Amino acid sequence: MSALxxxxxxxxxxGGLTAVNGVEFAVxxxxxxxxxxxxxxxxTTIFNLISAVLRPTNGRILFDGRDxxxxxxxxLAHLGIARTxxxxxxxxxxxxxxxxxxxxHAHLRTxxxxxxxxxxxxxxxxIRARERVEEIIDFLEIADIRxxxxxxxxxxxxxxxxxxxxxxxxxxLLLLDEMxxxxxxxxxxxxxxxxxxxxxxxxxTVLMVEHDMGxxxxxxxxxCVVNHxxxxxxxxxxxxxxxxxxxxxxxxxxxxxx
Amino acid sequence: MRTGHxxxxxxxxxxxxxxxxxxxxxxxxxxxxxxxxVVLDGYSTTLLVSALIAVVGAVGLNVLTGTTGLISLGQAxxxxxxxxxxxxxxxxHHWPVWATLPASGVVAAAVSLVVGxxxxxxxxxxxxxxxxxxxxxxxxxxxxxxxxxxxxxxxFVNGAKILGFDVQRGAPLYYLVLGVAVLSVLTALNLARTxxxxxxxxxxxxxxxxxxxxxxxVRYKLLAFMVSSFIVGVAGALISLQIRFINIDxxxxxxxxxxxxxxxxxxxxxxxxxxxxxxxxxxxxxMIRLAFAMLGGSTASLLGNYLFEIxxxxxxxxxxxxxxxxxDGLIGLxxxxxxxxxxxxxxx
Numbered sequence: 168m169s170a171l172x173x174x175x176x177x178x179x180x181x182g183g184l185t186a187v188n189g190v191e192f193a194v195x196x197x198x199x200x201x202x203x204x205x206x207x208x209x210x211t212t213i214f215n216l217i218s219a220v221l222r223p224t225n226g227r228i229l230f231d232g233r234d235x236x237x238x239x240x241x242x243l244a245h246l247g248i249a250r251t252x253x254x255x256x257x258x259x260x261x262x263x264x265x266x267x268x269x270x271x272h273a274h275l276r277t278x279x280x281x282x283x284x285x286x287x288x289x290x291x292x293x294i295r296a297r298e299r300v301e302e303i304i305d306f307l308e309i310a311d312i313r314x315x316x317x318x319x320x321x322x323x324x325x326x327x328x329x330x331x332x333x334x335x336x337x338x339x340l341l342l343l344d345e346m347x348x349x350x351x352x353x354x355x356x357x358x359x360x361x362x363x364x365x366x367x368x369x370x371x372t373v374l375m376v377e378h379d380m381g382x383x384x385x386x387x388x389x390x391c392v393v394n395h396x397x398x399x400x401x402x403x404x405x406x407x408x409x410x411x412x413x414x415x416x417x418x419x420x421x422x423x424x425x
Numbered sequence: 426m427r428t429g430h431x432x433x434x435x436x437x438x439x440x441x442x443x444x445x446x447x448x449x450x451x452x453x454x455x456x457x458x459x460x461x462x463v464v465l466d467g468y469s470t471t472l473l474v475s476a477l478i479a480v481v482g483a484v485g486l487n488v489l490t491g492t493t494g495l496i497s498l499g500q501a502x503x504x505x506x507x508x509x510x511x512x513x514x515x516x517x518h519h520w521p522v523w524a525t526l527p528a529s530g531v532v533a534a535a536v537s538l539v540v541g542x543x544x545x546x547x548x549x550x551x552x553x554x555x556x557x558x559x560x561x562x563x564x565x566x567x568x569x570x571x572x573x574x575x576x577x578x579x580x581f582v583n584g585a586k587i588l589g590f591d592v593q594r595g596a597p598l599y600y601l602v603l604g605v606a607v608l609s610v611l612t613a614l615n616l617a618r619t620x621x622x623x624x625x626x627x628x629x630x631x632x633x634x635x636x637x638x639x640x641x642x643v644r645y646k647l648l649a650f651m652v653s654s655f656i657v658g659v660a661g662a663l664i665s666l667q668i669r670f671i672n673i674d675x676x677x678x679x680x681x682x683x684x685x686x687x688x689x690x691x692x693x694x695x696x697x698x699x700x701x702x703x704x705x706x707x708x709x710x711x712m713i714r715l716a717f718a719m720l721g722g723s724t725a726s727l728l729g730n731y732l733f734e735i736x737x738x739x740x741x742x743x744x745x746x747x748x749x750x751x752x753d754g755l756i757g758l759x760x761x762x763x764x765x766x767x768x769x770x771x772x773x
Contacts, residue, residue, distance in 0.1 A: 218637055244639030258630035260694060261623075268620070269627045273639035275620040279648060282622075285615035293439040293619060336638065 170229075171196040171372050172217070172340055177226035179212055179396075186212045187223070188396040194340070194389075199366055199373045201383045201404075204393040205416055210376040211253055213393070214344050217374075218250045219243055230340065244273040249333035250342035253376070255325050259318035263309060263328050266317055267300045270335025303331050307361065323354045330361070341365065343375040347382060355379060359386055384408065392416065441614055458603055462596040471667075474599050476707035477606045478663045483687040483703035484606075484613050484696060485656030490685070491694040492622060493649040494629030496553045499540060500684040502560030503654045505676035506533045507661025509567060512580035512671055522585040522592060526605070526662050533658025534651040536563075541650035545643060560681060564673050579672030582665045593666050602663055609656050613696050616652065625649050629694075679737075686740060690747050692754025701755040709743065710736050 170193035179187040187209045194200040202210050215221040217228055219240045228235040230246060238246070249270070258266050275296060281289040304310050307327050312320060317328055326346065333341055343362070347355040359382050365371040377383045383390060384404045392400040392407055394416040400407045407413050437443040462470045482504065489495050507529040514520040514528055540559040544552050567574045574580070583593065590597035616622045624645045627635035636642055665671045683706065691702025713735060717728040728735060751758055 220633060220637065239641075240636040241639050241641045243637060250637055252634065256631045256634035258627050258634070260630055261626055265623055265626070269623045269635070269638050269640075272620050272624060272627075277619050277621065279616070279621055279652065282619035283612045283615050285619065289619055290436075290439065294435045296620075297438045298435050332638065 170194060171231060172374065173229045174213070174217075175227045175229070177213070177216060177228060178224050179209075179216060179221065180224045186396050187216065187393075189226070190393060190396070190398050192391045192398065192401055194372060194374055196339075196372055197366065197370050198388040199362060199375070199386055201387040201390045202374065202376045202393065203378070203380075203383055203390060204399075208393045209396040210393060211344060212396075214250065214342055214376060218248065218342060244270075244336045244338075247337075247339035248342065249336035249338035249340075251326070251329045251333050251344055251346060253344040253348075255322070255329060257317045257325050257329050257332070259325075260316065262316055263304070263313050263320075263331075264297075264300060266328050267303055267331050267335045268296055270332040271296045271299065273336060300335060303334050306334070306364075307331050308357075323350045326350065327354075327358075330358070334365075338371065340372045340374065343373060343377075345376055345378060347377070347379050355382065358382075362386060439618060441618070455607075462599045467595065470595065470599050472708070472711060474602050474667055476704050477599075477602045478660055478667065479687065479703040479707045480606050480700050481602075481609050481663065482657055482660035482684055483691070483699040484609050485653050485660060486684045487653075487688055487694075487696060487699040488613060488616070488625070488656065489649050489653035491688055491696075491699060492617065492629065493625040493646065494548075495544075495646065495649065496549060496685075497556040497653075498553045498678075498681045498685070499556030499560045499563075500657060501676040501678060501680040502540075502556075502563035503533045503537065503657040504661035504664060504680060505560075505563055505567060505673065506536050506654075507658030508665035508671050508676070509574055509580070509661075510658070511662035511665045512582045513573060515582060515585055516580055519584075522587055522666070525585075526659055529662035530655035530658040533661065534655040537650040537654035538647065541647050545646055557678075557681070560676075560678070564676070567673050577672065579670055580665075582669050582671060585666055593669060598667060601666075605659060605663060609659070610696065610700065612656070617696065621645070621648070626694075683740065686744050689744060690754055692756035695754075695756045697759075698754050698756035701759070705755060706740070706743070709739060713739055 173193040174191055177187055177190045178185065190209075190213060192200075192202075202213060204210055212221065216223050217230075217235060219235055219238060223236055226236070230248065233246065235243070235248075243249075258269060275292055277289045277292055281287070285293075304313055307330065309324070309327055309331065312324060317325055320328065326349070330343070330346065333343075346362075347358050350358065362373055362375070363386055366373060375387075387404050389402065390400075390404050390407045391398060392410070392413050399412040399416060400410040402410070432438060432443070442448060461473060465473070482500065485503075486497065486500055489497050510529040510532040511525045514525040515522060520528070540556060544555045547555055568576055570576070571578075585592050587597070587601065592598050592601045624635065624640045627638065627640055628642060628645060628649075632642060661676075664675070668675065687702035687706055688699055689702070690705060691700065692698030714728060717725050747754060753760075
């Protein structure tokens with residue numbers, strides 16, 4: 168089985184600061200893969216590199232054989248990669264439905280002229296998109312807030328909308344950046360269930376950055392631990408949870424020198 | 426409360442409105458607009474023509490500033506390009522008016538690329554300054570390319586005929602402007618409900634997220650510039666038809682400010698708001714005139730002496746009042762009233 172996504176010696180420097188230092192890992196198709204580490208470890212930077220929002224100083228990021236460090240950001244959705252953001256990045260003046268429809272952008276073809284006339288193909292395409300979006304709304308159980316303006320919703324609901332928007336891309340690889348932060352226990356369990364459903368029913372590959380160890384240990388197939396921009400451990404949840412380097416990164420060394 | 430309204434087909438979701446009541450009101454409004462020149466006197470018709478041209482301009486600017494979030498103070502420049510294209514083609518090249526109107530839009534759209542491409546990385550105030558500078562450049566270009574634009578002499582725009590009707594005065598002008606206004610509103614509404622309109626609003630609300638969702642910022646920002654300028658260019662052409670003599674003084678900076686005021690007053694980002702704002706501000710001077718006339722005597726003559734000053738001050742006051750107390754504009758006010766009455770007498 169070849170990896171769907173693989174990072175090879177990826178390094179990112181911001182001026183004098185090395186945020187990511189020679190990180191390597193590989194995500195297999197159909198896996199739930201977690202990226203964990205203490206605050207400031209470089210997890211979100213790695214996400215920004217994978218989603219081509221940032222360009223690495225060094226290294227290669229291969230997705231399905233293609234080097235993501237060389238493609239423009241806006242082609243990612245077309246390649247089949249979608250992501251959510253650590254801090255909300257919803258379109259807050261628009262309705263939930265319109266937010267999700269933006270996720271469909273890469274799958275629609277309407278050109279300006281036919282859009283202006285809204286006739287024939289443009290109309291049929293909109294109807295189809297709307298049907299697809301309603302399926303996602305049902306899946307995420309957000310039908311009751313469908314027509315609400317996103318800016319007026321609670322934090323947890325907005326996170327769900329962002330997840331829905333990423334699903335509307337119909338990606339092969341879904342990147343979730345701290346999906347459950349700021350959610351209550353019930354919402355967290357919902358999200359964990361959704362992620363498992365995505366893997367089991369749609370065969371989606373999920374790469375997530377997560378601080379909630381409960382979720383990470385429960386649903387991940389593999390976990391990569393980074394600290395100070397370096398990979399310090401990689402393996403199954405059981406393996407990394409007893410790894411001395413990981414325990415030291417989270418709790419400090421026995422002598423209390425840290 | 427409106428109840429018993431169910432969606433039974435997917436197509437109902439993408440319709441502008443699947444509510445018969447809404448369509449009945451739209452039909453009534455259109456019928457009223459159609460018989461207006463028959464019922465109204467010449468002066469009122471002229472006022473209505475000005476208001477409808479303002480609607481076209483506001484709907485055009487709304488594409489760029491309201492939907493895509495790119496603030497433009499170059500409205501006067503694009504109006505000038507449209508008006509001069511129309512004037513030059515009509516008078517010097519004897520093109521028929523049905524060809525000069527779209528041509529005005531096309532030329533304005535092409536010119537918008539000149540300001541659009543260098544402004545791609547700019548947002549907010551910086552873009553506003555760039556577009557402002559652009560409108561001054563346009564003024565100077567028009568002034569100094571005398572061989573084409575007649576420079577400081579201006580152009581007497583005449584000879585615009587469609588099917589033998591002189592579309593520069595009275596009812597024929599009114600119907601032409603009404604037709605263009607309806608077309609531009611429809612175009613704007615249609616674009617807003619497709620991936621193109623959604624891409625624009627995505628860029629406005631969060632450009633990084635928009636890019637990750639597969640939206641090419643360069644392409645869609647330039648498209649917003651072009652569509653907006655096309656509509657504004659046509660509005661400029663209509664202005665030249667109505668006022669019949671154009672020179673650069675017609676397209677002063679105040680026009681750009683007025684256009685922004687239309688949007689703020691109506692409610693930024695909404696097509697309905699742009700329409701309401703344009704109509705309200707177009708009739709504001711008339712309302713002031715009536716108010717002064719009612720006060721009578723010396724106050725009425727005050728207005729006669731200081732018409733422009735009072736008008737300018739009234740614009741300023743209205744903008745300040747709206748920004749402070751009605752930030753969602755007229756359309757927001759309308760939504761509040763509608764929500765209140767649809768639930769009345771219950772609180773919610």
